[in-house]
Amino acid sequence: MLSVRDIDRLAPAVAAWLERGAPPDSVRTALATRLPPTLRHPAALLAHRLTALLPPPLPAEAPPAARTVPRPHPLxxxxxxxxxxxxxxxxxxxxxxxxxxxxxxxx
Structure with a gap:
């Protein structure tokens, strides 16, 4: 179990994953797979995984192309x-x- 304090400390790292485009299932998989049989400090393990396995940032988006709107015929x-x-x-x-x-x- 995690305390409210642990959750508050881990939330920004989870947000960083989501901001980089990682789906929630990927975050859950990274945090919950291959856990050791006994955990003495679960929040520390999660913090380490959130930092060590952080996906790379998304490539910068190209600016949207200027829309060319056809000009109306003259009056x-x-x-x-x-x-x-x-x-x-x-x-x-x-x-x-x-x-x-x-x-x-x-x-």
């Missing part, structure tokens, strides 16, 4: 009604194009 002024709309080139807005399209189909 254009409709040649038919002077309404502003977004399009790659000047011309007519959707409302002004629609009647022209239906008239062309009817003819």
């Amino acid at each position: 254009q002024t409709c040649d038919g009604c002077d309404r502003a709309f977004r399009a790659p080139e000047p011309g007519r807005c959707r409302d002004c194009r629609a009647p022209a399209t239906t008239q062309q189909k009817a003819a």
Whole structure:
């Protein structure tokens, strides 16, 4: 059994393992496998294992690549009604194009 004082002393070392990406099962395995038959100072053994078996730090993460957001088309002024709309080139807005399209189909 560990005392509250022992747990408080060992907690930062366990946190260091977790900060380095070790899963909780790895910490448990490192601390609980191949224990001697009798333990006189269990907290000292755990402290030693937490220090001696500490995994290496994770490699530094590369900074996230800058997101390239496509730029919206520029605002254009409709040649038919002077309404502003977004399009790659000047011309007519959707409302002004629609009647022209239906008239062309009817003819």
